[in-house]
Amino acid sequence: MSFDTPDILLNLIKIGIVLGLILNVTPIMVWVERRGSALIQDRPGPNRIGPLGLIQAMADAAKFILKEDLVPAQAHKVLYNLAPMFGLIPAVTTCAAIPFARGFTIPDAFTYNGVIGALLVAGAVANFLFGVIALRVTAHFGAKPGATRFNQWIGKIVGVALIATAPVLFGLFAWFRSVGSVAMPLGLGGRYFEPIIADVSIGILLIFALSSLGVYGLATAGWASANKFSMIGAVRASAQMISYELALTLSAVGVLMSAGTLQLTEVVYRQSGTFVLFDMIPLPAWNVFPMFVGFIVFWVASFAETNRLPFDFAEAEAEIVAGYHTEYSSMKFALFFMAEYMAMGTISALMATLFLGGWDVPYWNEPATFVGFLASFGAFLAKTTFFLMVFVWVRWTVPRLKYDLLMKLGWKVFLPLALLNMVIVAILIPLGWI
């Protein structure tokens, strides 16, 4: 193994992109969840801090940090403190093996063309206009009773910052146009940028292995709290996650059978392109069409794996207070919260990768250029966001099951269905349909 500077730089860029995405899932999803639940229940939701309550999540984070950190007297101190980290680490590391866009060859030089110039000018003008609008809106609402000084300051800062970026962008445009072309710095030119942190040969197994460790966070937290409700939550969580992991893994086997490899980049490449149904309808070659049963099983099992509402027995607040994190307060509680949303983000991305063609833009053959990279990245984000939205939608729509029903459903319905999916794929592959 040898690394040179561009290699290290490229890897740092990838890690930066993925970490930036996964760490931002939590604040964005908290906002979406609270506003979405308000929308569904016909109430306003958090709308005081920032426009539309957008920076509510930051206020929540500040509150979590400032709160007192309580440790129960009877708790096992070491494990009590370690448990939130056990929960968080698998959630953060899993996303390293998911390809998030089409790879591209970095060009040796940037050359100026009309599109880039137009984009830069448009960005400058738009930023200026948005800045002015932000200032006007702040002034308008600041005059009304009930406006907080904090909100006014936020509005002013955002407005001024937006206006300040406008001349910078315009200057960039003027400079770029006069120079014509810029050589790629740091020897990055000519390198192939594969947008995945760890393109290992056992990709999907790595993801399942790491995500199967997520249960230890819950189980340890529940046990170390020395609280009956926490304990019940932990026992429920471990039984539930073992059961549904089976259905989850088996429903993904069909995908691996058709791809013939465990490497996730390869799985996605196999899904780009189209196939023609009944010699008439061209469809994207996504796995969701031949493996619809497996897709549904994976989708439902992902709710159980992330402890989301129809299956959130580890923390069912109507039955066992708050389940495994009853005794947790302050930032440790926030870590569990973050882990839950990160696990949601990862499993949504995984679902998009396995069944919806990952970064594949339907009916378009992405070129291996920067444009293709951006478009496919956008497609990947759109698919992932879709699944995240469904998580929120389902949580506020479907009531909680009974625990024995959950187990019955897992073992008697979803496990056989996952096996059925495998059989279907095994029949379709020799027929040449996949």
Add this chain to the structure above:
Amino acid sequence: MIPTSWFLILGAILFSLGVLGVLTRRNGITIFMSIELMVNAVNLTFIAYARELGSLHGLMWVFFIMAVAAAEAAVGLAIFIALYRHRETIDVDEANLMHW
């Protein structure tokens, strides 16, 4: 490349720790965990030899050992649950009904 014998020594240390656990502990589940540790030490040895000899047979053995260990864990823990229901303890010294 790390010499194979280092892996073997690591396996030997882990195996001995497992032996220690089985011989000195009286809690049934801890003894069971020590056995799992010994099994894993053997797995490590198998894989180290597999790389040394460049053959997949060692890996196959590890695969089957893992499957048997899973079966063993399921049945063994069920036995401990049954024992606990009857005796209210999983101390292996207490389970001496068939002891002369």
Add this chain to the structure above:
Amino acid sequence: MFEYLIFFTFAAIAVIFSAIVVIHRNPVVSALALVVSFFSLAVMYVLLDAPFMAALQVIVYAGAIMVLFLFVIMLLNLAHTEEPITRPIQQFLGITAAASFAITIIYYLCKAAVLHTGGPAEFVSDARAIGVSMFEAYIFPFEAVSILLLAAIVGALILSQRTSAITEAKDGGAR
């Protein structure tokens, strides 16, 4: 160089946490320490060019078997039952036996010292090679293991039933 650093770090972790498994008197701590130990063994498998086995190790041992252990310990609430101190004679004999076993085996491993070559150049252990090997040379053991697992499922179910089929039949006969 980098490899040696990883090896020694994770070897130390494996040994320390295995010692915790054996010594600690709280079964929950033991179980969690065993998980850490298994995880560092998975790192060893990666160093031995067998990433597939490493993933299996984490999925099967850390992800399934140890969760089952933890589940049973929590279910029986064993963490709060005091384990009586082992008899001194048993402790002495156990430690002596384990130590002499370790010293003997490590002595002969070091003495023999034939295994410093580092093996052949290529060692292919990806999923395809393992699958081909399993379904050609090892198809019979594979089927046998599947039957064993089925038997284990049935056995575990019968053993952990609250009233087992045997006692029920006995009760019926008594009445």
